[in-house]
Amino acid sequence: MNNESIPLCCCEYYNVNNERSHVLLCCCNCTDLDEAFESLISAQGISQQRKQGIMTTVQDRMRIPWRGGAKQIAFDAMLPIFIIPTMLLVASISLWWTVFSFTTVNIFLMFIYKFLIRTIPHTKFFFVWTVTTLVASYIIFEFIVIPFLEILLEENIALSLLIFGFILCLYLLKVRTNQLFRTEESQAEIGKVGIRVQSCNICQIRVPDKNHHCVWFDCCIGNHNHCLFILSLFFGMAALLYSSNLTLTSVCHPFTLYHTILLPDDCSDVYKLFELSLSFVAALYSLFLAIILLFLFLQQILLVSIGMTMKEWQSLPFISKLCLGMTAKKPHNQGFLKNWRSIICWSQYNYNLLN
Numbered sequence: 001m002n003n004e005s006i007p008l009c010c011c012e013y014y015n016v017n018n019e020r021s022h023v024l025l026c027c028c029n030c031t032d033l034d035e036a037f038e039s040l041i042s043a044q045g046i047s048q049q050r051k052q053g054i055m056t057t058v059q060d061r062m063r064i065p066w067r068g069g070a071k072q073i074a075f076d077a078m079l080p081i082f083i084i085p086t087m088l089l090v091a092s093i094s095l096w097w098t099v100f101s102f103t104t105v106n107i108f109l110m111f112i113y114k115f116l117i118r119t120i121p122h123t124k125f126f127f128v129w130t131v132t133t134l135v136a137s138y139i140i141f142e143f144i145v146i147p148f149l150e151i152l153l154e155e156n157i158a159l160s161l162l163i164f165g166f167i168l169c170l171y172l173l174k175v176r177t178n179q180l181f182r183t184e185e186s187q188a189e190i191g192k193v194g195i196r197v198q199s200c201n202i203c204q205i206r207v208p209d210k211n212h213h214c215v216w217f218d219c220c221i222g223n224h225n226h227c228l229f230i231l232s233l234f235f236g237m238a239a240l241l242y243s244s245n246l247t248l249t250s251v252c253h254p255f256t257l258y259h260t261i262l263l264p265d266d267c268s269d270v271y272k273l274f275e276l277s278l279s280f281v282a283a284l285y286s287l288f289l290a291i292i293l294l295f296l297f298l299q300q301i302l303l304v305s306i307g308m309t310m311k312e313w314q315s316l317p318f319i320s321k322l323c324l325g326m327t328a329k330k331p332h333n334q335g336f337l338k339n340w341r342s343i344i345c346w347s348q349y350n351y352n353l354l355n
Contacts, residue, residue, distance in 0.1 A: 055192070059128035076116060077124040080132045083108075088136065088285065093275035098284070114157065116330070121202045127218035138163065140282045141243055144275050150250035162239035169232035170217060176228065177219040208343075211303075212310035226304070226343040233297040240290035251276045304340060307333030 083105065091101040116123045141159070145151065198210040200220050209223035221229045248254075250262035267328040270280040303313055307330050311319070320328045333339065 017218070074124060076120055077128045079125060080129040084129070084132045084136050088140075088278060088281055090270075091281040091285075092274060094190075094271055098281055102285070113215070117202070119159075121204075123215075126215040130216045134163070134166075137240075137243065137282055137286055140279060141247065145247050145250055145279050148250050148275075148279075149344060150159070151246055155246055159239060159242055163233055166232055166235035166239055169228045169235055173217060173225045173228040173232060174219050176225040179224075223343050226300075230297065230300050230343075232302070233293050233300065237290050237293035237297055240286040240293065244283040244287040244290060247279050247286075247288060251279045251283070304343060305336055306330060307339045309334075 020316050060155050087101045087105050091098040100146065112125065116125055139158045142156075199206050199209065200213050201213075202213050203220050207220045211221045211223075211226055214229070217229070219225070219231070245263070248267070250265035252267035255263060257263050267280060270276045299313075302324060303310065304324050307324055308328070309332075311332075312328075313325065316325060316328050334342065
């Protein structure tokens with residue numbers, strides 16, 4: 001009887017070579033790992049192709065038993081689900097643990113970014129990090145901060161609306177990207193009408209009017225979704241700033257600015273109670289992310305206004321960046337109003353070409 005006609009048991013699967021395999025064989029017969037180990041023993045470097053081969057094999061063999069065949073687990077996408085809660089729990093121990101955990105995670109992210117982009121370009125790690133951060137922050141706010149009875153119903157509704165705005169913009173951003181990628185037959189037509197077309201090494205597809213690839217949103221940013229990208233940055237920044245202010249003024253001793261705005265003043269007692277310390281470090285984490293999003297938001301406003309892409313901006317010398325790109329050559333700059341109209345009125349050419 002042909003083996004292909006026999007149903008898979010819960011621990012069996014077909015590997016990348018379309019061969020029947022078993023989860024118990026996950027540590028066996030890995031040629032790339034064996035050769036990489038030999039290279040280390042002989043003091044030779046491991047090639048990039050070998051690293052990619054190891055990561056592909058590991059991804060293929062990371063599975064759990066399931067009815068009808070073992071299901072694959074993207075281990076890189078599972079990491080943020082464990083890292084973020086662990087970071088917040090460790091940071092809530094004391095001030096020094098807060099500094100240590102935040103610093104360690106930042107170093108880890110810089111390392112993992114270079115590693116994953118080279119070995120697993122299609123990784124979902126950064127997108128899952130974004131989603132996990134959103135979920136963890138909202139859970140802490142709703143189930144730990146709200147019971148302190150310092151947050152008004154109107155404030156909670158306002159924060160929920162900001163988060164909903166961010167989720168909606170992120171959803172529409174990815175929907176427009178998926179609509180853009182439906183067909184590759186339009187590439188020839190796009191080239192004819194004079195639209196800039198660039199290839200994305202991560203998406204493995206050509207994108208018209210590409211600005212950059214955002215790993216945190218897991219999609220390419222171009223004229224088709226640039227406006228939604230800027231809106232998502234705004235809503236994300238506003239939600240993080242607002243939630244961090246509400247949390248800090250709830251767990252710390254606040255003071256009133258101009259008789260209307262509450263700001264945190266004395267936070268020296270937050271580490272005496274676990275709920276207070278966890279809320280405090282979550283607020284610090286949100287505030288740190290809000291500062292980053294504010295910088296990215298202002299950067300995108302500038303780049304759209306002067307008609308430059310992220311790649312063109314990164315290639316500028318330091319002096320030109322200090323001058324906000326005003327002295328640089330901008331061959332695709334159409335003027336302030338036309339630059340903004342091109343990302344707001346994107347449908348004038350996009351759907352005509354793709355549908």
